[in-house]
Amino acid sequence: MKLIPGLLTLAIGAASPVSVAWAQGPATQPPTATPLPGPQSPFAGLIAEYLRRDSNGHSPTPDEIAAMASLQPQPDAASIREAMPWLVKALDNPDIALHAFALSAIAGLQSTAPDTQPTAGRATPQPIYKSDVAKALTPSIPQIADHLTSEESTENRLLAAAILGGFTPNPPAAVYSPLLAYLKRDDAIGAVGLAVVSDLFQLAPLSEDVASAIARYLRRSDQTADSRSNLVDTIASTPNQSQTVNKTLLLYLDSDDNGLRARVVLSLPQLDLTPDVFTDIKARVDRIVGDSSENLQVVTAAKSIATCWTAVRMTAGCPLY
Secondary structure, eight states: OOOOOOOOOOOOTTTOOHHHHHHHHOOOOOOOOOOOOOOOHHHHHHHHHHHHHTTTOOOOHHHHHHHGGOSSSSOOOHHHHHHHHHHHHHHHHHHHHHHHHHHHHTHHHHHHOOOOOOOOTTOOOOOOOOOOHHHHHHGHHHHHGGGSSSSSSSHHHHHHHHHHHOSSSSSOOGGGGHHHHHSSSSEOOOOOOOHHHHHHHTTSSSOOHHHHHHHHHEEEETTTTEEEEEEEEHHHHHSSOHHHHHHHGGGGOSSSSSSHHHHHHHHGGSSSOOOHHHHHHHHHHHHHHTTTTTTHHHHHHHHHHHTTTTTOSSSSSSSSO
């Protein structure tokens, strides 16, 4: 396990100062805390120790929080199951820094998806949970999902989103409700909303209900120029495409923001479109190329794909952005 200065000197499977300290006597708990059995694994002991420290007024430091995202070797599923009551206890604690510590620890349990190779024009696949780890975490999804909306910290909201997006393949039903609910929030436009959209694509295949929810989010009138541009980039580069969502994305071609229109044009070769939509939009691109009254940025984008865009979901042969 990677060291955290001043405390994380333990290694998975080896004796540690944390476990030794625990053996010398039970940690002091807040008066209202529900007693938990003494931790047996180093990972559970680590979380318990930070809870003890926090109860004595010592919040995790930024370095200690960051170190939890990359523990090596990763705890096994049995250790994670044992640690979950302590992690949930940390998530229920009023200390925002302790929330970040626990969320970082849970996010750090993700692994690179097997057999994933970078593909031109496609986003690098996000880390996911191995099946046994996902099973250990699934009962605590509601407590984790609470931090998608209850945090004062945007960073903690993003951590919660990253965790929920890691339950793939075969995502449990519990991950969808908080993600879809977030897209309806008044404050959903921004980095966290974008992360939620990315999560929903990663949890593919998209059901019609999920695709419709994303489409409604794209049409929100409070989307900004930056948020729309970021959505175009995210949706075009995701390996899991939705024709329903992509058809809505094409509505941005009618925007009065020419930079956004050009970005959509450049994304067209990457999109999965129905045959009729592909034919209509291909003809529109050809018209833009010959329109002397059109914005130069949009014309330049159209010219760059007009001759090479010959099919949907292209990964070569056309400029990919």
